[in-house]
Amino acid sequence: MDRRLRFGRLALLGALVGLLWTVPLVVVLWLGDRVAGLSFPPFDLFDRVTGALPGAVVTFGIDSMISLLRGIGLNVADTAKLAERSMAIGQFVVGGAVVGALVFAFFGRRLARQRDASAGGSWGGPWIVVGLVVGALAGLAPTWASLTAGGATAGPWLSGLWLAVLFLDWGMALTWSVRRTVPSGVATATEGVGAVGGEELVAVPIDRRRFLVRVGALSASVTVAGAAVATLLARTTRSGGGAAAVRRTETGKGTPFPNLGDPVKPAPGTRPEYTPVADHYEVYIHAQPPTVDGATWVLPVTGMVERPLRLTLDEIRSRYAVHDRFNTISCISGRVGTSLISTTQWTGALLTDVLDDAGVQDGATYLNITSADGYHETVPLDLVREDGRLLLCYEWDGSPLPVGHGFPLRIWIPNRYGMKQPKWITGIEVTDQYHAGYWVERGWDRYALVKETSVVDTVAVDAAYRDGGRTLVPVGGIAWAGDRGISKVEVRVDGGAWQAARLRAPLSDTTWVIWRYDWPMEGGEHRFEVRCVDGSGKPQIEETHGNRPSGATGIDELTAKV
Numbered sequence: 001m002d003r004r005l006r007f008g009r010l011a012l013l014g015a016l017v018g019l020l021w022t023v024p025l026v027v028v029l030w031l032g033d034r035v036a037g038l039s040f041p042p043f044d045l046f047d048r049v050t051g052a053l054p055g056a057v058v059t060f061g062i063d064s065m066i067s068l069l070r071g072i073g074l075n076v077a078d079t080a081k082l083a084e085r086s087m088a089i090g091q092f093v094v095g096g097a098v099v100g101a102l103v104f105a106f107f108g109r110r111l112a113r114q115r116d117a118s119a120g121g122s123w124g125g126p127w128i129v130v131g132l133v134v135g136a137l138a139g140l141a142p143t144w145a146s147l148t149a150g151g152a153t154a155g156p157w158l159s160g161l162w163l164a165v166l167f168l169d170w171g172m173a174l175t176w177s178v179r180r181t182v183p184s185g186v187a188t189a190t191e192g193v194g195a196v197g198g199e200e201l202v203a204v205p206i207d208r209r210r211f212l213v214r215v216g217a218l219s220a221s222v223t224v225a226g227a228a229v230a231t232l233l234a235r236t237t238r239s240g241g242g243a244a245a246v247r248r249t250e251t252g253k254g255t256p257f258p259n260l261g262d263p264v265k266p267a268p269g270t271r272p273e274y275t276p277v278a279d280h281y282e283v284y285i286h287a288q289p290p291t292v293d294g295a296t297w298v299l300p301v302t303g304m305v306e307r308p309l310r311l312t313l314d315e316i317r318s319r320y321a322v323h324d325r326f327n328t329i330s331c332i333s334g335r336v337g338t339s340l341i342s343t344t345q346w347t348g349a350l351l352t353d354v355l356d357d358a359g360v361q362d363g364a365t366y367l368n369i370t371s372a373d374g375y376h377e378t379v380p381l382d383l384v385r386e387d388g389r390l391l392l393c394y395e396w397d398g399s400p401l402p403v404g405h406g407f408p409l410r411i412w413i414p415n416r417y418g419m420k421q422p423k424w425i426t427g428i429e430v431t432d433q434y435h436a437g438y439w440v441e442r443g444w445d446r447y448a449l450v451k452e453t454s455v456v457d458t459v460a461v462d463a464a465y466r467d468g469g470r471t472l473v474p475v476g477g478i479a480w481a482g483d484r485g486i487s488k489v490e491v492r493v494d495g496g497a498w499q500a501a502r503l504r505a506p507l508s509d510t511t512w513v514i515w516r517y518d519w520p521m522e523g524g525e526h527r528f529e530v531r532c533v534d535g536s537g538k539p540q541i542e543e544t545h546g547n548r549p550s551g552a553t554g555i556d557e558l559t560a561k562v
Helices: 003-036 041-052 055-071 077-114 119-120 123-149 156-181 208-239 243-245 311-321 351-358 381-386
Strands: 184-189 199-201 298-301 309-312 325-331 341-350 366-371 378-381 391-396 411-412 425-431 453-459 463-466 470-480 485-495 513-520 525-534 555-559
Touching: 003 041, 003 077, 003 463, 041 077, 041 123, 041 555, 055 077, 055 525, 077 156, 123 156, 156 208, 184 525, 199 463, 199 525, 298 351, 309 311, 309 351, 311 341, 311 391, 311 453, 341 351, 351 425, 378 381, 453 485, 453 525, 453 555, 470 485, 470 525, 485 513, 513 525
Parallel strands: 298 425
Antiparallel strands: 184 199, 298 309, 325 341, 341 391, 366 378, 366 425, 391 411, 453 470, 463 470, 470 513, 485 525, 525 555
């Protein structure tokens, strides 16, 4: 056995030990974040790394992740953020394993060459110092990322102290593990250990395996305990929704849905016409959303205005007329048949009312909107003037915006994908200068106009029924074209003739339309396709095109066995 192989074995051992100590560190960090609002470096470090990457690389990563999730049959809206967070934690854990490998490879070899065999069982001051140095160096980048992110509600000093204690302890645990698993002293070839050049490193100590088992058991115990606490927290904080919300016929304000009596009923299995807030798709640029204190938050309206404003949330609620509107919104990164689309009731103040209050000066052409997470977007003032429906929204479904969806304030702009509609708004500047928005800088479309789309949600074989001697199977889904409405939806089966579907009245002129087609059943496996025409008569683009840079096009299909 040569010394290079020995070096490799020490590195592998160190990677294993680093992994075993890093997993419980992640759990303890996560619990500190959930319970006390302390920093969570795995997410913050991941955000820093991705934020430093070129836009094309980030976009490629997002597209690859979506393709993978779709390829394995997972719902993108439900799993995309989980996948991103898993990557962030994975990056952190791998980093811990790499540090462990380096520490074992360097200090393990030095320890193994010591001539004083009795030194191997001690845990002396120098090694404590080494552990503190390792922990400090390993924790430098994650701590910097967390403290500069500013997302911890506990404050930077408490978070900094918390992270210092944990990383220093982690470093000492790592070097202590070196002392427990790597022997000191040497043995000669006559002692039968396969010498190289007359001497070789001592073989594995007798208690190494026992030590690793104990560390592994500790890691598993902390992880299981953390999972139990996570489950408890989820149960105590989970909002309403689920099956009960699917069956609702009123908004959170008790307002009946305007199409309650429509004779066209959704085919069983069609997504809910009104999305429960808990199920609304969620997209943001970091691993977790920013937390904004609504009690101290203000909205500055500055720049080319006669009367600069600083509005509190209560002032926005009380000072301006309240407007409610059912809206559908979708993410531009979604593919054909996307689940990154939802419908709920938005409540807020008209943007035109706020700008009239501020008094826009002549020559102003744009609004620059900034967000608490570093996002920014530009809105043309011509669009605001021509379409008076733009909302500064502070409620969804009759309740304050959830943290993950933009609390305390977000904007709604008709006929635009979600990338044009900032959340967690921290400022509106009226200006005569155009500044490319966050995703526009990264190669996405400047205008992000919604494209016509239609989706097959269900072929409800179990809901088949007899009608006039035929067996009919309800087929259904949604169609959407921004604020242009839907005038026609057609379905075809196995490449045959297109057949008209029935349309349910929408909740408003800015929501999707539920469609239904009752198909004369035939046995076997069949392919169902759908297309739509918007309210102006423009047909859906049937040619397949990817989502970049301006949204996906193509025909959605679903294969079902009858």
